[in-house]
Amino acid sequence: MHIDLLSSSSSKPHFDKILIANRGEIACRVIRTAKKLGIKTVAVYSEVDANSLHVQQADEAYCIGPAPSSESYLRMDKIIEVCHRSGAQAVHPGYGFLSENAKFSEQLAEEGIVFIGPPSSAIVSMGSKSESKNIMSAAGVPCVPGYHGTNQDPQYLFEEAQRIGFPVLIKAIHGGGGKGMRTVHAAEEFQEALESAKRESLKSFGDDNVLVEKYIVRPRHVEVQVFADTLGGVVSLWERDCSVQRRNQKIIEEAPAPGLTSELRADLSAKAVAAAKAVNYVGAGTVEFIFDNDTQDFFFMEMNTRLQVEHPVTEMVTGLDLVEWQLEVAAGNPLPLSQSAIPLVGHAFEARIYAENPRNNFLPDSGPLLYLSTPTPTHVFAPTLLPLAGSSASSDASAPLVPSRSTSSVMAPSLRLEQGFTQGSQIGVFYDPMIAKLVVHGRDRKEALRMLRRGLEEYKVVGVSTNVEFLRSLAGNDAFIAGDVETGFIPKHFDELFPPISDPSPEILAQAALFVALREHSSQTSSPSSPWTTLHARRFGGDEYERIITLQKDDSSAEPITVHVKSAQQPGHFNVDVQSGASRTSFTSVPASLVSPTTFNSTLNSASSETTIVSQPPPPAVPASLQTNTMERLHIFSGGQKTTLVLPSPKWLLSLGGDVLNAAKGALRAPMPSLVVEVRVKVGDKVEKGQPVVVLESMKTETVLRSDVSGIVKAVGCKNGEMVEEGRELVDIEDNDS
Known part of the structure; x- marks a missing residue:
């Protein structure tokens, strides 16, 4: 159940058919709302996704190329061609892929197709982390100290880092998801981190420009969901806390953020609304802030010009269907609710279920979902939190930033599951390793956490390694239960989150x-x-x-x-x-x-x-x-x-062969199916212990393999651009001590 949008005889009609330029759970999520509204859907898919759930659920589906996203989901020309073939009037980009690509938005407009997202000018302004910070400073939104200029000379960037003072954060000026981001704690680490960040940024976003800013030692990641229409209305749908991360990527989110005063919530929301207005924003967007636990100050970090992975937690505490809001705004209708009418009731968590091995530095895994058993959902969207409104919404800028808390009935704890894969599906190496999202809602944070733990206990996966056990450990951690969160939470509580594996009883x-x-x-x-x-x-x-x-x-x-x-x-x-x-x-x-x-x-x-x-x-x-x-x-x-x-x-x-996984010291093997990005040594080279030898990429994540010995390279078993299977010996190094 969710809050229905206000109906009006003057409302512009919805689209008849939309194309979803994405895959996995977000494609299924958009299809669900479209079906509810009677809108037909068109799916696109790569060759390896032919039997995927989103393909089965859509009214029509078209293959647009081979598995690599550069040859399929990132091909604007093929997606536009399918729009014309199918008669789709609009494109919902989901998140990732082309969702924050201004050129794609412009090309759609030229073809008479609506982009269900912000105008290209907003994507350009907010897609550049350096330009966006300049805009925010001018709009009175506080920003983290740093260098956001155009000079990309490595020596100059190093000097700027020294001026700012270590530790610093190197960040790609485009994109998100932790790609092209490196934390540097000491001067001698800077150049290697810079090269890696630039290389990853170029592959992910086609641009290797970076910025350098001060790294806050005990930060929280707090973000505000904003929505804007084409008539100038902008509202805040309150904040989420996304602090607990690994590899600079979120794994668990909650709304509202724990421990914020009502005054601080109002200030955050006001600054986020100001940020959206500064770029004439339209649609769903997220303004992300770094919150300093030590000083209680917050700073603008970036704006994501799309629907976020974690949008369900906002839906659960507001009772709103944000995809429906996107479709309303894209059709030219005003925001369905005024600021004063937007509720904030109870507490919600989202846990991302990933195919990865947390005890092996969260390296992604791939393979078939041989067995999958999930908790039974009790809600598709969110619990009903308000009686249906009886008058049209206004977007009065003077509306107070105070949540509405009136409810139509006593709420029961609820559980929601967002997934794009079923038992038998293949989790491949070409895309993000997220399998599903487990979303829960309770009357307060304590109840929501209890629901989360129970849901994770019922989640069973065989075939790939997952983070389910880790998430259970996290949800039961005393510091997490207390709401004492920060982006360094995992390393800080590592021993508690990764206790020794006990012997089976x-x-x-x-x-x-x-x-x-x-x-x-x-x-x-x-x-x-x-x-x-x-x-x-x-x-x-x-x-x-x-x-x-x-x-x-x-x-x-x-x-x-x-x-x-x-x-x-x-x-x-x-x-x-x-x-x-x-x-x-x-x-x-x-x-x-x-x-x-x-x-x-x-x-x-x-x-x-x-x-x-x-x-x-x-x-x-x-x-x-x-x-x-x-x-x-x-x-x-x-x-x-x-x-x-x-x-x-x-x-x-x-007896047929030795155990290659316990091979001689010095042999480096692929820890997962991967693409070889760069081989940095050749036969006969001398290497030192800890020296980078091979750079791999799997599921959009770059991994550097380093030598665990000092010695001479005896053999190289891979080359740049090659796909290698898990366990393949890539480089053999003869230990000097042998």
């Missing part, structure tokens, strides 16, 4: 072994319920009804664990003996059954449970020498925790 080991034993037997019998209910009449492995299951932690150095499973006197019951090192635990007469291929019921220590256990077989084409990848993995989801165990490979298979 005897109960988990027993469940895993029973699952394997039952599964093996289920393939030999047609019994639809408990496969071993007739075990007393069968013999397996000799005179005793017994299975010996060897398990191992998902760690090549872990010791194997032996679990004996025997039939008990009562059919469907088993005696289980777990032997892990010197520890031994026995369970007698355990009832157990397979409800489905992934659902397992058992009662251990008088506690009954329904456990999800998913088997992940090794990839069929993996060489036998990749020892850790030839093991079958068991993913056990129990009590909100995920435990991964492996069934060790047979000895004859391991």
Whole structure:
């Protein structure tokens, strides 16, 4: 449920058909609102996205090129051609890709197609971080001290950094998402960071110009959602806190920002409205501020001239459909509500579910979603927060920046899921690794956090590494619960967020072994319920009804664990003996059954449970020498925790080759499927420990591989521009100490 827009006989009609120039969850999100309004939708897709969810949900879909975005989603000519072929009257760009491309907006206008976004002049002004800061300063919006000029000489930029004082932040003047951004703590790190930022900026945005500004040591990232119409009306839809980040990218957002006074909220909103007016803004935009935790001062950072990834949290606390607002404004209608009528009720969180490995520096992962089970949504958009308004909205600039808090009913906690992929989908290396967004709303921050933790406990993924476990740890962290957030939150609380992985409990080991034993037997019998209910009449492995299951932690150095499973006197019951090192635990007469291929019921220590256990077989084409990848993995989801165990490979298979993932010191391997951006060494070169050797790119993220030894380059197994698979040896360095 959401707040409906005001209807008026004088309102201009909506478009009949729109094209969505995007993919994934945001494309699905726009399609949902369009269908609600009776607007037909046109999807575009690359060759690898042919079976994607947004393609299935749209009324029409057109292929526009190969997988690389430069050959598909960034091809303005192909998108405009599809507009003409399909009869689409307008284009919704989503976020990323062409959403902040002024040239695209201008070309659409030349072709008589409406761009559902701001005018190109606003995109140009606010898309340049340097120009935007000059505009903001003139409009009375405070800015961070720094150099925002056009001189891009590396030595000059270095001198400016010294003048500002380290630490400094190097930022691409165009784009967002943390691309082309580097924090520099010391003078000797500056040149390498500058080169990397410029290279990444050029690839991402086609422009390598950067600015340098003071890095605030304990900053928060607070942003204000603004909306403007073509008639001069501008309103604030209040603020969000997006402070907790990794690699300068957001992973969890909330609204409203914790700990702000009403006076500070009003000041932030007023400055954001002034920023939008300064560039004659139209549509949805976000004015981002750096908030200094130490001084309580805030500074303009940048403006995103599009709908944000985190817009659902604003929808949840206002009860508004922001995509619907975009379509209203693009059709030429006034803002649906005045400033004084915009509510702010309760608290909302959004957690981004990424295919990545948080314990490996959040490196992105790729592969199929072999298994996906999500919490059940209770709302598609947001809870109803206000009675329907009875008069047309005004955009009176004098309207107070005080949220409306009247509600039509008592709210219940709610959960919303935004996703663009389903079970069986492929998470590739060409695009952002975000799988979905989990959004929750509660009457206060404490209740919303409780909803978030519960939703994350119910989120189960197998096939790619994800950040779900990390998000659960974050949502349960004492400092986060207290609202004591900052952009350096993760490194500051690293040990608490990444505790040592505990050994699996005897109960988990027993469940895993029973699952394997039952599964093996289920393939030999047609019994639809408990496969071993007739075990007393069968013999397996000799005179005793017994299975010996060897398990191992998902760690090549872990010791194997032996679990004996025997039939008990009562059919469907088993005696289980777990032997892990010197520890031994026995369970007698355990009832157990397979409800489905992934659902397992058992009662251990008088506690009954329904456990999800998913088997992940090794990839069929993996060489036998990749020892850790030839093991079958068991993913056990129990009590909100995920435990991964492996069934060790047979000895004859391991004898075919060595474990390349535990290769000799000095061998650098691709940590993920990647594009080789730059090879910085050649055979015979001398390298020092820590020296950059290879630069990789995966899912729009650049990774620098550094030598872990000092020595001589013996071999180079890759070249610039080449796609390499995970585990490929890229450079072999002979250690001087060898």
